[in-house]
Amino acid sequence: MKLATYHDGSRDGQLVVVSRDLAQAHFATGIATRLQQVLDDWNFVSPQLEDLYATLNGGKARHAFPFEPQRCLAPLPRAPQWVDAAAYPSHVERLRRARGAEVPADLHEVPRLEQRASDALLGPRATPRFADADAGIDFEAGLAVVTGDVAAGATPAQALDGVRLVLLSLDWTLRHAPPGLLPPAGAFAPVAVTPDELGAAWDGGRVRLGIHVDLNGRRFGRVDAAAGLAFDFGRLIAQVARTRALRAGSIVGAGAASVADAGSGFTCLAEQRALEVLEHGAPHTGYLRFGDTVRVEVPSADGVSVFGAIEQTVAAYVA
Known part of the structure; x- marks a missing residue:
């Protein structure tokens, strides 16, 4: 899957799932709000994101929107090291x-x-x-x-x-x-x-x-x-x-x-x-x-x- 972080005014931004062709995106709200959350609980959270990713690539994500790279922070805006x-x-x-x-x-x-x-x-x-x-x-x-x-x-x-x-x-x-x-x-x-x-x-x-x-x-x-x-x-x-x-x-x-x-x-x-x-x-x-x-x-x-x-x-x- 492909993941990005949109700037939302906070230090860690908001996690979005991005389609394979980088054309569409979908907020991961309800699954995780930040990428670090996903990394901290990978085995539980990542399968849910994979399901959303498949739905997005299949054109069936109801709240998808055009992906805008200019709105992105680094995928992980701050890291342990x-x-x-x-x-x-x-x-x-x-x-x-x-x-x-x-x-x-x-x-x-x-x-x-x-x-x-x-x-x-x-x-x-x-x-x-x-x-x-x-x-x-x-x-x-x-x-x-x-x-x-x-x-x-x-x-x-x-x-x-x-x-x-x-x-x-x-x-x-x-x-x-x-x-x-x-x-x-x-x-x-x-x-x-x-x-x-x-x-x-x-x-x-x-x-x-x-x-x-x-x-x-x-x-x-x-x-x-x-x-x-x-x-x-x-x-x-x-x-x-x-x-x-x-x-x-x-x-x-x-x-x-x-x-x-x-x-x-x-x-x-x-x-x-x-x-x-x-x-x-x-x-x-x-x-x-x-x-x-x-x-x-x-x-x-x-x-x-x-x-x-x-x-x-x-x-x-x-x-």
Whole structure:
């Protein structure tokens, strides 16, 4: 099924069920009002939402209405935690080699994890605001999952069983930020999907679909989300669980999607700049400026948008 959260003036928004083609929606009122409620009581609540989803897709939901992505918050507007990984070795290798830094010998063996802010996640049409246009404003497009409760010490297979939803994310970062400055809040596509909704594209904790990134209306990247992934989501969640349990609603991301073949483009500016350094000795692609627009989307095999699109325009803080 596909789920979204409409802005209603509250911090957590109102849960809606969205049709497979993203054309129609229906409030989940009477079943659950917020996505976190569903995650906290998944086995009881999700079957009821599945019934509503089937009714909606069958055209028989009496109170259905046109789905409006611009009304959406992040599917989970605030989460217990968000852990992001560097699960694509080619991304890490390019950035490190361009800096003249050593590439870790165990890059393909141990996932690198980073704790990100999860208390105020951005919706797909929110405006990311920054204080300094010269701070190296960059983005990283990738996929993430939302878990149920996962016990500390869970195996990768057990961890994969804990995946409840799959998300499309757009992390914001400042490449020239001074030491000690935390990364900005990240954004998510309007719709979260259950793994079964992906069909054959959900393959052993990998999503075998392409992430499409456009910058200012021009093609920037068409990157296969599975091709360069060194660690599936079961492995990534299990890495988090080595030191602590995960509570329902935890988000675990794979980081900026990347493949060794640069011909497919990139999902962040830093990697393109790194390739330019390696090939030409210096970067010629600039970081984002105020007014630049990034659009990220994942089409299914038949061309239908899976998660809906993230489309955001970089802006300055308003005094």
